[in-house]
Amino acid sequence: MALTAPLPKTTKARGRRDDTRLALLFILPALIGFLVFMVWPTLRGIYLSFTKFNLLTPPEFNGLDNYIRMVQDPVFWNSMKVTVYYVFVNIVLQTMFALVIAVMMQRLTKRTWLRGIVLTPYLVSNVVAAMVFLWILDYQLGIGNTVIAALGFDRIPFLSSDAWVIPTIALINVWRHVGYTALLIFAGLQTIPETMYEAGRMDGASEPRMFRSITVPLLRPVLALVLIITVVGSFQVFDTVAIATRGGPVDSSRVLQFYIYDVAFGRFQFGYASAMSVALLLVLVVITFIQYRVTRADSSDLN
Amino acid sequence: MATTTAPPATTIGDSIIARVVEPPDPKRFGIGRAFAWAFMIVVILASLFPFYWMLRTALSSNNALYAGSDNLLPVQPSWGGFERVFGLQTGQEAIDAGGAGQPIAFWRYLLNSVVVSTLVTVGQVFFSAMAAYAFARLEWKHREKWFAFFLGGLMIPAIFTLLPNFVLIKQLGLVDTLLGIALPSMLMTPFAVFFLRQFFLGISKEVEEAALIDGASKIRVFFRLILPMSTAPIATLGILTYISSWNEYFWALMVSYTDKSRVLTVALGVFKSQTPQTGPDWAGLMAATLVAALPMLLLFIVFAKRIVNSIGFSGIK
Structure with a gap:
């Protein structure tokens, strides 16, 4: 996102130079x-983190009390752990799927209808996505478990067991966001000159070989940018949890943002x-910074 | 957008020449391509099946879903789910059909969603366009510094400002009002300003200066020249803003408490929590879900090309 240089001062007949x-x-x-x-x-959020504030009486400054409590709060650490686990599963799956989908679209057909279909889930809210998968994955009646049972496997308590709940929520959100991510990567793929693939083909390279030796290296800066956007978004997960599990079973899907909401409201x-919001903000700033540095250091693409 | 690598060969002679000059046709059919298409078909099915399942369930009788869970078509087709969503059944009818029995009227929420999304979209796009024009075309002191300051806003994760913004909205007495939901995103987003400024910078200066020499004021130039020339990016931005505003849940959940200001996403959550815990009213819930999703799906059908093509690296949100 390079900012364009200031406009050159034009010499103009009219003397209205200053539009302040x-x-x-x-x-x-x-x-x-x-x-x-x-x-x-933003400033107020940081200030409030040093106060005792119940919304009814004015905030009272209490120094580092909240932060001391946070460090000692096992629920906070658990929710941090759950969130990081969620982000990991969500981002790994989403990026892999999106990359494959984008490359397939690039190599098979660039027609709009295909991109449109892949993007469709992104058009509905997280709430809608959570609702429909709550139904599809219902233990007794959901079509997902009906199919699993018909194939002779045991039914899976997707959203009601502590082992399955986070991967399931991660997958629901992959469903909604993978098309958007794929389209971002697809846009990045368009910047790779077709001549490179033609040259590869002339040399008799196979499609998987071209993917490894042309697509991935040239796409790395784009992937890094996509990762920054999706990781930051992924850390803010709330809607799906609020609709599908409300943090349960016990605390196994109590992501940080849901815990923050619960403590506040x-x-x-x-x-x-x-x-706790400040803690989340710091995590996001650090991640953005690290990823940004990695991107810059690695921007050896076509240039 | 059908960008093929080889120009279509109409005659045999052409195609021979094309074959000599072109590298081997990448579109030829092979095992690899068959697998690739098979994968894409799975992706397409996975993307669209949940929508079909919403419709199929919404059109079923709730009580019949238990016996017909493996039926791919609506089980005992009925409008009951939609009738409960729009409050057309009496309490007892709804309970008998497996619903909650509390009166619920999605018309109200639909209207609230339309009002909020319209306020946000019109306000945000218009005010961002004004600011973008000032940053792109007007001459004033410290313009670039102010612009950099605005862009710094992109670094603040939306989620961090929600709690303090709620405190502010409460102090303004706007809790549980539609204006309270819309206000924080009605005036600008750094992205919208950035996006429109980029476009305004690309508009030829000559037309504008001709108008100025003819004696038009800069305000007039903005309304009569710049805005009409920018309908395409403004429409794209407007559609994207409308969709994200329509789908917003967390902020609306904080601000709205009663039917007065409840938008569809929040209402859906409430409707879900009211449904009987043992044996939920899935037909009703899926009807409600479909009602919440449908307006955006229709919008998408109309503007698919514009929306799809807007996603790229100029359109990062």
Whole structure:
């Protein structure tokens, strides 16, 4: 996302060089939105994490109390662990599937209808995705388990066993997001010149060989960018858990964002919830930073 | 978008020449391609089957689902699920059919979703376009610095601002109102400003300067020239904004408490929690799910090409 250079100063007949007042008018609504609903809440969120705040009485500064509590809170650590596990399963599966789908679309047909179908699940909300899979994967009546039983296997308690619940939620979200990710990768594939594949074919390289030696190396910067976007998104998982499991069974799907919501709106401990949000923010910033560095260091593609 | 590598050969002579010049045709049929197509067909089925299953279940009688769980067609076809979703059954009828019996009227939620998504889309796109114009075309001090500051907003994960924004909305007295849900994203997003600025920068300056020399004001240029010339990117941005606003759950869940401001995603969650715990009303739930999903699916059918082609590296959200 390179920012374009400032516009060259044009020499113009009219002398209206300075539009400061008009510009102020034009950016005013956006500026208010930016300051009031992005900058201020960010600062306030950090401030609230150092307070005791129940929403009814004004926040009371209590230093590092929330952070001390957080470090000692086993539920927090469990939810951090569950979240990282979820992100791992979700990202590995999603990236692999998306990469394969994107390459297939590139090599088979570039027609819009195919990309449209693959993207369809992304058009519905996480809530809709969670609802339909709650039904499909229902232990007794879901078509998924009906098929599994008909094939002679044991029914699987997808969303009600602590071993299955996170992989299942991860897969539900893969279903919704894989098409979008595949299209991002597909867009990246378009930047690889077709001549490279033609040259490969001339040399008698097979499709798998070309995938390894042309596609993957040239796609690495794009993949890194896609990973930053999807990992950051994946850490914010909430909707699917809130609809499908509400954190259960016990705490086995209590992802961090759901725990934060529960602490804030179930127990009205906004200070503590803010402290955990700050922790999540820090994790995201560190991940973005690391991935960004890795991308930059590795940007040896066509250039 | 049918970009084939070889130009279509119409005559035999052409195709011979093409074969000599072109490398071996990558589209020829082989075992590898058969496997690839088989894989894509599985992907297509996996993408679309859940939608069919929603429809099939929504059109079934709930009580019959238990016996007919392996039936691929609607079991004892009935509109009952939809009738419960739109509050057309009496409480007792609904309970007899396996529903919750509480009155529920999805029309209200549908309307709320439309209002919120429209407010967000119109506001966000218009105000972002104004700001983008100021950043792209107006001459003012520290313009680039302000723009960089705006872009910094892309670094803040949306989720972090939700709690403090809720506190703010509460202080403004806007909890449980549609405006309260819409307001935080009604004025701008850094992405929208960035996206439109990129486009405005690409518009030829000559047309604009001709208008200015003719005595038009810059405000007039913006409304009469820049906006009409940018309908394509504005429409794309608008559609994407509308979809993401329609699908928003977490923020709406925080702000809305009653029917007054409940949007479809939130209502769906509530409807789910009301359904009998033993033997849920799956027909009703899937009817509700379909009602929540359908408007976006219709929008997608109309604008598929635009939406699909907007996803790329200029369109990263």
